[in-house]
Amino acid sequence: MTQQNDPYQLRPEEVEEPPTTLLASLKRIGPGIILAASIVGSGELIATTTLGAQVGYTALWVIVLSCFIKPVVQAEMGRYIIASGETGLASFNRVPGPHFKINWVVVAWAVMTLMTLLQIGAMFGGVSQVMNLLIPSVPVWTWVLIFWGITLALLLGGAYERVERLAMIKVGLFTMLTFLAAVLLIRQPQNFSWAQIVDGFKFKLPGEGISTAVAVFGITGVGASELMMYPYWCVEKGYARFAGKRDDSPEWNARARGWIRVMHTDIFVSMIIYTIATVAFYMLGAGILHSMGKVPSAKDMIPTLSNIYTQTLGQWSLWIFYAGAIVTLYGTIFAATAANSRVFADMFRLMGAFKADDYSARKRYRNTFIVLITAIPVGLFLFFDSPVKMVVAGGLAQAMMLPIIGVSTLYLRHRHLPKEIAPSPWVTAFLWFATAVIICLTGYYVINQITK
Numbered sequence: 001m002t003q004q005n006d007p008y009q010l011r012p013e014e015v016e017e018p019p020t021t022l023l024a025s026l027k028r029i030g031p032g033i034i035l036a037a038s039i040v041g042s043g044e045l046i047a048t049t050t051l052g053a054q055v056g057y058t059a060l061w062v063i064v065l066s067c068f069i070k071p072v073v074q075a076e077m078g079r080y081i082i083a084s085g086e087t088g089l090a091s092f093n094r095v096p097g098p099h100f101k102i103n104w105v106v107v108a109w110a111v112m113t114l115m116t117l118l119q120i121g122a123m124f125g126g127v128s129q130v131m132n133l134l135i136p137s138v139p140v141w142t143w144v145l146i147f148w149g150i151t152l153a154l155l156l157g158g159a160y161e162r163v164e165r166l167a168m169i170k171v172g173l174f175t176m177l178t179f180l181a182a183v184l185l186i187r188q189p190q191n192f193s194w195a196q197i198v199d200g201f202k203f204k205l206p207g208e209g210i211s212t213a214v215a216v217f218g219i220t221g222v223g224a225s226e227l228m229m230y231p232y233w234c235v236e237k238g239y240a241r242f243a244g245k246r247d248d249s250p251e252w253n254a255r256a257r258g259w260i261r262v263m264h265t266d267i268f269v270s271m272i273i274y275t276i277a278t279v280a281f282y283m284l285g286a287g288i289l290h291s292m293g294k295v296p297s298a299k300d301m302i303p304t305l306s307n308i309y310t311q312t313l314g315q316w317s318l319w320i321f322y323a324g325a326i327v328t329l330y331g332t333i334f335a336a337t338a339a340n341s342r343v344f345a346d347m348f349r350l351m352g353a354f355k356a357d358d359y360s361a362r363k364r365y366r367n368t369f370i371v372l373i374t375a376i377p378v379g380l381f382l383f384f385d386s387p388v389k390m391v392v393a394g395g396l397a398q399a400m401m402l403p404i405i406g407v408s409t410l411y412l413r414h415r416h417l418p419k420e421i422a423p424s425p426w427v428t429a430f431l432w433f434a435t436a437v438i439i440c441l442t443g444y445y446v447i448n449q450i451t452k
Contacts, residue, residue: 006359007236010085015244018258025265030164031233032270035226037167038335039274045328046126046296047395048220048278049305051213052285053295059213060200063282067221067275069434070402071267073409074222074230076423076431078239078263080412081231082256083421085240087346088231094416095408101351105408108401109228110347113340114376115397116225120333121377122390124148127329129302130322141382147330148378155338155370163338164237167331178324181312182280188312191287200286214399214445220278221271224401229339232346239263246418253420260421284308333374341369396445403442406435 019025051059080091092105128143185192222230234240243256288311289295289304296304302325309321345365348354354361384390410431413422423431 006357006362007238007241008087008359008362009357010241010245012244014238014241015255016238016242018242018255018262020258022265025262026269028237028262029266029269031230031237031239031263032266033273034164034167034233034335034339035222035230036270036273037331038226038229038339039220039222039270040277040328040332045281045305045325046122046301047392048281049285049289049308050296050392052282052287053289053304055213055286056290057196057200057283057286058202058204060197060279060282060286061203062213062217063220063278064201064275065437066217067271067278069437070222070227071271072427072430072434073406074227075264075267076409076413076427077227077231077405078234078267079260079421079423080409080417081234082240082243082259082263083246083418084416085245087235088228089343089346089350091231091412091416092405092408093350095411102347105404106347106350108404109343112224112397112401113228113343113373116336116394117373117377118380118384118390118397119394120336120373121379121381121384122394123329123333124378125381125390126301127326127333130325130329133302134322144378144381147333148374151333151337151374152371154334155341156367163335167335178280178284178308179276181309181317182283184312185283185287188287191291191311192283196286214396214441217399217441221274223395224398224405225336225340227402227405228343229336232339232342234263236342248418248420256421281308284312288312337370337374340373341366344369344373399442399445403435403439406431406438410435 019028048063051062077088077091080086081088084091089102089106089109092109093099093103095103095105098104124144124147125140127147128140131143131146132138132140239259239262243259244252246252246256285308288308292307292311294304294307302322305325306318306321309317309324313320345362345368348365349356349362353365380390413428413431422428
């Protein structure tokens with residue numbers, strides 16, 4: 001019997017007309033903010049800044065392209081979720097190909113996510129390194145275990161609303177200060193010029209930083225992990241429930257299109273937030289660290305990265321950087337774990353572990369995965385002890401998954417999406433273009449590695 005507090009079930013009593021004004025729509029956003037909290041983390045603070053430190057402004061176009069091109073895939077995934085009421089993995093489980101309970105796309109997601117646990121491990125390490133700088137008497141490995149305990153306490157049993165509130169706090173705290181540091185960078189001619197910005201849009205791929213560049217493309221903006229997370233936050237926010245079960249009536253079509261517009265607002269707002277943060281981090285890495293000849297490495301990652309604040313805002317900002325780094329890295333651990341635990345639970349549901357309407361079982365599996373997918377990263381960091389390399393490895397795994405997600409979304413768009421709420425031809429064309437760019441960049445990296 002369906003449980004009334006189950007956000008994954010479509011119930012007639014929860015059908016709701018969509019807001020009709022921009023202000024009212026802004027009051028109903030949320031999934032994108034959680035996504036922004038996950039996005040503005042290791043990819044931006046570590047990988048993006050490291051790429052800037054390695055190659056200067058040359059790869060700025062990669063950053064901007066990454067932020068602007070992938071939201072169309074995200075939006076079309078969300079459109080399908082609202083139309084079908086399915087979860088993200090359930091929709092991709094429809095894609096043709098090798099299939100045994102779950103298909104090859106779902107398996108590829110699971111493999112990628114296990115690889116991205118390296119990134120989560122790097123964030124546990126990064127935030128613990130900061131705390132070790134603040135309180136040297138407590139070793140890094142002890143801080144790692146402390147943050148693991150905090151994560152379990154916050155997430156076990158936590159519902160959508162808790163995740164959304166904490167994500168909003170995290171997104172606001174560090175993004176604006178980093179943007180301010182980037183604005184001050186523009187006033188430093190020794191570290192910045194508009195000619196360098198123009199050079200950054202000449203569509204050149206830096207040879208010595210190609211692995212990092214592709215990893216950054218995979219991580220920044222909406223990465224492969226976030227693309228798979230977003231449908232679940234849309235479900236738990238209620239966009240599909242508010243539209244109601246598809247009946248092909250004019251009323252349902254109007255409701256579905258209305259909630260799709262709200263989702264588009266949610267995606268647009270989050271895109272602006274993470275694009276500002278991502279470009280700011282890259283510019284600071286290119287302008288400050290590259291000029292100083294400093295590239296973050298395993299043991300001096302946080303002290304090196306702190307220069308992006310101290311060289312722009314002043315030495316007084318070191319402590320603010322430490323606080324911001326803690327909020328940024330830990331916030332991503334929190335948001336990513338909250339999402340991945342939900343997706344893994346849903347994968348086991350698809351494999352027959354429990355029924356779709358058994359929300360108690362879904363929560364039990366979710367909590368089990370919260371423990372597992374935080375314990376594994378903690379162990380990985382204690383073993384590898386190299387946050388930068390861990391982030392790059394996880395980013396490359398995400399980059400390899402992006403073409404699969406793009407092609408799968410195209411399949412759902414053309415074979416399963418109701419024609420009544422299909423996107424306009426230009427949106428469909430952009431979806432094809434975005435998928436082609438993703439395939440080309442990933443293919444370039446693979447060929448580059450093979451021919452070395």
